[in-house]
Amino acid sequence: MSRIVVCALIAVMLAPPLSAVAQTRVKVAKNKYTPAQDVQLGRQAAAEIERKIRIYNDAEATNYVRDVGRRLVEAIPPEYQHSEFQYTFKVVDDPSINAFALPGGPMYVNTGMIVAAKEEGEMAGVMAHEISHVALRHGTAQATKADNPLLQLGTLGGAIAGAVIGGPLGGVVAQGTQTGLGAFLLKYSREFETEADVLGSQILARAGYDPNDLANMFRTIEQQSGSGGAPEWLSSHPNPSNRYQRISQEARLTPVESPIRETPEFTRVRARLHDRPASAGRGGPVRGDNPPPEDRDPGAGGAAGRVEPPSARYRTAGSGNLFQVSVPENWRELRGDNSLWYAPEGGYGQAQGRQVFTHGVNFGAARAQGRDLREATDQFLRSLAQGNPGLRQAGGYQRSTLDRREALALPLSHVNDATGEPEIVYVWTTLVGNGGLFYAVAVVPQGEARSYQGVFQNIIRSLRLAQ
Numbered sequence: 001m002s003r004i005v006v007c008a009l010i011a012v013m014l015a016p017p018l019s020a021v022a023q024t025r026v027k028v029a030k031n032k033y034t035p036a037q038d039v040q041l042g043r044q045a046a047a048e049i050e051r052k053i054r055i056y057n058d059a060e061a062t063n064y065v066r067d068v069g070r071r072l073v074e075a076i077p078p079e080y081q082h083s084e085f086q087y088t089f090k091v092v093d094d095p096s097i098n099a100f101a102l103p104g105g106p107m108y109v110n111t112g113m114i115v116a117a118k119e120e121g122e123m124a125g126v127m128a129h130e131i132s133h134v135a136l137r138h139g140t141a142q143a144t145k146a147d148n149p150l151l152q153l154g155t156l157g158g159a160i161a162g163a164v165i166g167g168p169l170g171g172v173v174a175q176g177t178q179t180g181l182g183a184f185l186l187k188y189s190r191e192f193e194t195e196a197d198v199l200g201s202q203i204l205a206r207a208g209y210d211p212n213d214l215a216n217m218f219r220t221i222e223q224q225s226g227s228g229g230a231p232e233w234l235s236s237h238p239n240p241s242n243r244y245q246r247i248s249q250e251a252r253l254t255p256v257e258s259p260i261r262e263t264p265e266f267t268r269v270r271a272r273l274h275d276r277p278a279s280a281g282r283g284g285p286v287r288g289d290n291p292p293p294e295d296r297d298p299g300a301g302g303a304a305g306r307v308e309p310p311s312a313r314y315r316t317a318g319s320g321n322l323f324q325v326s327v328p329e330n331w332r333e334l335r336g337d338n339s340l341w342y343a344p345e346g347g348y349g350q351a352q353g354r355q356v357f358t359h360g361v362n363f364g365a366a367r368a369q370g371r372d373l374r375e376a377t378d379q380f381l382r383s384l385a386q387g388n389p390g391l392r393q394a395g396g397y398q399r400s401t402l403d404r405r406e407a408l409a410l411p412l413s414h415v416n417d418a419t420g421e422p423e424i425v426y427v428w429t430t431l432v433g434n435g436g437l438f439y440a441v442a443v444v445p446q447g448e449a450r451s452y453q454g455v456f457q458n459i460i461r462s463l464r465l466a467q
Contacts, residue, residue: 023202023253026195028080029141035084035104038140042104048335049108056093056111061269065089065109065127068120072128075206080135080199087131097221098233101130103139111273113233118220120266121213121259125204126233129214132199138192190240197240197247205254210261215247307346307359310455314462317342323363323438326462328455331360339364342459349418356418359452361442361459368437376437377408377429390415394424402430402438403465413446422446428460433467 033041056062069089087105092098094110101107107130109123117123133139188196201211221233240246310328317333318324319340327342334341334348341348343360366383368376374397385391392413400409407430416423426442440460444452 024198024250026080026136026199028136029138029192030144031137031141032144033137033140035082035137038082038134038137039084039086039104041140042102042106045102046106049102053108054093056091058091058272061091061111061114061273062089064265064269065091065114067265068124069107069127069131071207072124072131072203075203076131076135077199077202077206080132082135082137085134087134089127099126099130100233101134103134103137105134107131107134114270115274116220117217117266117270119213119262121204121209121261122217122220123266124207124209124260125200125211125214125217128200128203128207128209129196129237131203132196133188133192136192136195136199138188138196142189142192188237190238193237194240194243194246197243198250201247201250202254205251205256208256208260210256210259211247211251211254213259213261215244215251218243308344310344310452314458318464319363322365322466324464324466325363325459327361327459356416357443358416358419358421358423359444359448361440361456363438363440365432366437366439368431368435371431373406373408373429373431373437376431377427380429380437380439381412381427384412391425400428402428402440402460403463405430405432405465416445419445424449426456430465432465436467438465438467 066089069087073087085105087107089107089109091114092108092110095112095115096110097112097116099107099109099113107127109127113126114123117126197214200214204211204214218239308330311330313329314326315329316324317327317340325342328344331342331344334343339362341357341360341362343357347359348357366376366380369379370376377397394411394413396410398409400407407428409426409428412425412427414423414425415421423443423445428440430438432438440463442452442456442459444456
């Protein structure tokens with residue numbers, strides 16, 4: 001009898017802790033890309049993004065965020081580690097509550113996110129959640145799931161950058177870009193959000209933090225939003241219905257004694273950022289010392305107060321393996337959320353932290369259900385209307401052509417979110433590739449529609465599609 005008892009005791013001693021056995025194992029989604037390609041995409045996107053955002057070059061804040069990040073990376077469970085990945089951490093000089101991580105490891109934390117956190121555990125919670133998206137390779141997994149013929153490795157990096165730089169855009173045309181090329185990179189699915197919550201909780205526990213701080217940070221962000229709408233981070237991270245319960249459940253499986261909460265380093269860095277003048281932390285894309293036109297608030301006459309008339313001379317533009325088009329020589333190319341904009345100086349800008357357009361043309365692609373052009377276009381228009389209750393058809397469908405292909409065209413009416421002025425939105429659609437709907441959307445104030453009609457016609461006639 002005593003031998004049986006001894007054997008039983010040995011078996012208990014050798015068994016792993018109950019929490020290790022009970023932890024949820026996150027199943028990695030199907031992915032047609034390699035980890036090395038994740039790294040390539042992340043580097044490409046990071047290079048483009050860092051030309052458009054203001055990096056906060058403060059050694060103490062940067063080193064502090066980097067130290068927390070490295071602690072979390074070391075806590076990633078072995079089965080989710082990738083030797084190819086190179087996790088880096090930078091602080092963005094932007095007061096908006098946001099943080100994002102790119103495939104392969106580059107991560108950025110806004111100064112506004114650090115200030116919003118009540119303690120280090122909350123900030124670490126957001127970072128662990130973002131690191132989990134990277135470790136689980138959710139960006140390229142969603143690209144795999146989308147299975148869009150227009151999504152190719154060479155275009156994904158730009159699509160990621162466009163999603164991050166553009167943020168949640170204002171106006172009817174901006175809403176349309178969220179359904180365009182690479183929209184999966186702008187907003188993770190609720191399934192992937194739950195997976196990042198679960199793995200993020202495990203990473204926090206392994207790093208010495210309380211996993212409940214991740215749930216606490218979600219509540220903190222919601223409280224910080226007040227009546228001004230959801231912060232940018234929540235707009236790109238949909239809330240699963242049982243998020244808090246699921247994190248609490250995982251926290252019970254990974255108990256931590258004496259967890260890290262508020263540290264002297266966090267208190268010092270947060271206080272410095274909190275006490276900075278508001279103008280010093282203004283967000284938005286910055287190149288050099290002078291803010292570009294898109295960093296100004298739009299007025300009734302356009303984003304910079306005066307919209308430069310379209311040049312009579314045209315130049316060739318486009319996205320290499322997607323499309324080619326001729327636009328007025330003085331129109332700039334700007335990336336929207338996974339799409340391309342061409343707009344005149346003064347015809348775009350920032351309003352309430354969102355990028356808006358009053359003049360210009362946008363090109364992108366959306367997934368089409370089936371091969372019926374009218375049904376696919378109806379679906380696309382419904383996606384536009386979801387975020388723009390004031391959007392109305394100003395006429396019926398008209399048969400048209402885009403690069404000698406059957407197309408549909410119709411005008412819409414809308415009131416621009418930034419200027420409060422009525423505008424006309426022209427939409428053209430055609431089917432491309434295997435399951436894609438290519439769209440061109442032009443926007444102009446109602447009072448200027450006639451003078452821009454010829455410009456838009458020239459642009460549409462010049463369009464050449466690669467698919």
